Amino acid sequence: MASFHRLRKCQSTGVAVSTHITQLHTSSHACAKQHHKMLVLGGGSGGITMSARMKRLMGAGNVAVVEPSEMHYYQPIWTLVGAGAKKAASSGRPTASVMPSGVHWVKSKVQEINPDTNTVRTEDGTEITYEYLIVALGLQLHFERVKGLPEGFEHPKIGSNYSIQTVEKTWKALQDFKEGNAVFTFPNTPVKCAGAPQKIMYLSDAYLRKTGKREKANIMYNTSLPVLFGIKKYADSLWDIVKRRDLQVNLRQNLIEVRPDKQEAVFENLDKPGETRVVEYEMLHVTPPMGPSLVVKGSPLADDGGWLDLNKDTLQHKKYPNVFGIGDCTNLPTAKTGAAVAAQSAVLHRTISRLLKNEKPDKIYDGYTSCPLVTSYNTVILAEFDYNGQPLETFPINQAKERRLMYHMKADVMPHLYWHGLLRGLWGGPGPYRKLFHLGMK
Template sequence: MLKHDIVIVGAGAGGLAAGASLLRRVPKLDIAVIEPRDFHDYQPGYTFIGAGVFKPQDVRRPMAKVIPRGITWLKTTVRSFQPEDNDLGLENGQRLGYRLLIVATGNRLDFEAIDGLTGTLGCNGVTSNYRYDLAPYTWELVRKLRGGQALFTQPPMPIKCAGAPQKAMYLSASHWEREHVLDSIDVEFHTAAPTLFGVKDYVPALEETVERYGIDVRFGSTLIAVDGPDGTATFRADGGEVTRAFDMMHVTPPQKPVEAVADSSLADAAGYVDVDQFTLQHKLFPNVFALGDIGGMPNAKTAAAVRKQAPVVAENALAVLAGKHLGAAYDGYGSCPLTVENGKILLAEFGYGGRLLPSFPKFVIDGTKPSRLAWLLKKDLLPAIYWDAMLKGREWMAAPAELKKAG
């Protein structure tokens, strides 16, 4: 049986950031990462592709170039987890043992859960910025639409980047406003949530944005079926079903945990990895950690959250290997730069319990109000921080809190 000291499952933002943080602390560690994909994407950039701000090539790099030097890349998939035996089952039937496991698989986009959706994605005016190959179609639809009905959807939580459905809508409306066609387009936002955003401090600015664009918000409305050729979408709302016509529809898919995780003893009741929300250590298996979208922590599932989680996992994982007490804590930080127009962003930053955790003084960026500076941060600085700092173990403004101070 193959074996490595540390096995990381997934080379998305969480897996690569954790691996880089570990190597920054102990350069000679024996680490393997399991990842079947050939490319790594800066997923927060998908929204900007859908708005014509980024090109697809701006957010994609070959996987071989972003996996930290010194980490063994196993280009395969995990089929099963056996934490009781400290090993994994791989796609080719082999077993892989470990001393310590870090689960960073991400979650799964469940387009199939919506009847008729998969057959019409990328055509008939149906798109989604949640997929790299579809984001350019979003921009094509936005540019071509001069009148009619535009629908935007948000499914029940949890989803990655809960602000992304609104970002797509606001950037589209901003373009139509600039093109002087917004008055000819009826924009509807169908969201399963009861409010525009889960942290109340940011809601007033979002309500002003909705009013500015004349958006009809339908709370408690969940997409259940799409008929692309007919140009209709069916929603479950108020105990019944409502069908709406559309000329363009941006769909945010329901999301769920990766099947191999959900079917294992690592999973909590919802199928995500059952970890302590502060230490990110599994509640039953002390040599298992998780971060990113697959973690069962009650935080926002964003790349910004991963940036803060990776150093915590690195420090606590090394403590386990050394037989020491855990000393690092994650405070639930997440950031959701809500793009309310082309050129301005509401920089939402918050932690557990909705506590505001701003990175900058109010006189620099007031996160509760749209800001041009926040737009420049999101468009120009954050991608560079992602590629050149976060994925390389440079933890600028991401130092973990001490465990005794958490909570």
Template sequence: MTSRSKITRSNTNANRFNIVIVGGGSAGIATAASILKRNRKISLAIVDPADDHYYQPGWTMVGGGAFSAEFTHRKEKDLIPDRAQWIQSAVTSFDPDTSSILTADGQEIGYDILIVCPGIKLDWEAIDGLPEALGNNGVTSNYRYDLAPYTFRLVKELTGGTALFTQPPMPIKCAGAPQKAMYLSCSKWEKEGVLGNIDVQFHNNGAALFGVKEYVPALMEYVERYNAHLNLESTLVAVDGEARIATFKQKHGEETKEVEMAFDMIHVVPPQVAPDFVRSSPLAAESGFVDVDPATLQHTKYVNIFSLGDACNAPNAKTMAAVRKQAPVVAVNALAALEGKPAVADYDGYGSCPLTVERGKVVLAEFGYGGKLLPSFPNWLIDGTRPSRLSWLLKDTILPPVYWHGMLKGREWMARPHRIGAD
């Protein structure tokens, strides 16, 4: 275990940095930008092998025909903050006892403070037959950049038949995305006058449509409006693309049985787990995700390690909106730890899920730990429990530039870190 007294400021070794961030996605870039806004003198490295960066909350909109796929894409090199060094390699292992990481190309990189945010692993292989079926024969997913346009193509072409939408066990990133795909598809079919010819089914591993009960009534109104059949405790386990057959394990009382269903299109959300190199590391909790204090996002054992975003085990919804609030908290706490001080800011579990219930309307779910409602706007402006055109404007027009030009630049609009002990 690294004690606070052992944390030193190091700028001399080219392969050692004051702060190393593992992951160059939303969490990594936003946290780096927040840190360097506060202290431009430290040495900071971002370790990530990817050439491309994506605004993943936009993929649901791509699948619904509201965005182009290209609108959600930027080159990673254009987003790395000034004064941050980009090490374009994958991390293979952590050695917290020596405060170092090892990369796939053999680099050993030392750190004073480590921030771990490599995202989550989409486990396509967990569903038998799915990897080879994707992208053909009506099998699609908005969880892949290259497949979201195929979703909209299928929706436009379908004029009758059976459309299945699936949700796997938690945790997943953006817990509302599986049903958002269904709502936007139904909205399109309704507009085209073909919805009555389509058997729409939602298969959810969980026992409820949504995890925060205050939002369920509005969502159920749309389930009923679209005449969608809700299958709870029903989990996709196999896909035969050529035969267009999906197999589900369904719970009926004390019994579980397998049910085969024919489809014309199926939108699949894959099970999701911690990245392999995180799951097998000494940083992992029993769940496989990085073990952190849910308030400070500091590792429960190693005080010079923090984690945020999809890779940590804090019990919040895994959304981009959560990262927007977490990044400043980790930034100030990491800088405090660099000086041997305790954490100074806390995170309340805030997450947001703009549920696109039809083209032009959104139920803006905002909540924190324990399902506590945490609205950003007064109720007279936006009632998050009801569908709203203003919430659609937020999702469609306002949030993308806030992401690219605000969050990733260290601009903490409506996201200033809450100081521990402050009201």
């Protein structure tokens, strides 16, 4: 039960790390006051990536990272964990092992940001002042906004690929499926990796076919969105898959309640306020409502929606010129993915390096993001696009087609690139390769 209470706080749990790893960096628990030239808030993909880049730019002694979690997770692989294609253990490593050596690790949670005084206060009482600030606090999962959750995860037949505590429950529910409705949801909020809620549907369909249970299954995707996918080129291909595999897609349906004791899910019709529908399930995959970091939302750094208010070209804050941001916590009008973080990191590195020399930023983020849409245990549609929702594809082929090669890239190449490239500040997205593959035309 304790693990589900932790979901309310959206914190990752961890394990103790070995002494020889922790010696690679300095750490702090509760010093009264600290000052750092570059302070990075958050030790997720954006925070670790930028701390590695800032270490090279400024020197390790000038960089500090505030992050409470002892474990760091490669979350994109949870799609495959939920379908039994990867093990949950493969997704996590001790934070100490990915923290750049020599940087100052403040093992506490950010409680307050005051950009007017260049001050951050942590949960353990530490007060930190900074010259420059990078905010990489991610977003907040809100399982509790669905009535009956997160306590509903105590029951079988329900899981979510969006949390390390619940991803293996998805796989258990899929394995235990006998007959009836397999229901997959997409909430009425911004989400990270907008393709993930339907990826598990395609994988579940493939698993049920492989195990001879598909004829007894009614597979249902209830999404709050008015479309299957936001980019038409890829949406057209996905609709073809949906029709070919006899998958039921219900648009503008938002999950508001789970009754796990009855195996019922309640959906509201967003086009007809007040109208609800009760659906019985044999398996339920929940994509939780999500929202901005509560720390960012409660600070002067937020826009009206609570997201970090950035210049979408340079990733510099609109009001505070010594504040920058990256990743899911920002209001950048593009999909929230790890691929977006990679592309943003290269731009942000360039922006900061220019400003340190009193020069104007000269590199613009075009909104590049990517979503490898897993459609089976050996095929992927690789969606890549920009701020304008236009395909921005790396390879000189039609990426809207299901391809085995793209699956291997998702399952095998990208995790390696993440751990050994992105987190070390050595991978800034596929932009240079795109130019090469397209002979400089893109």
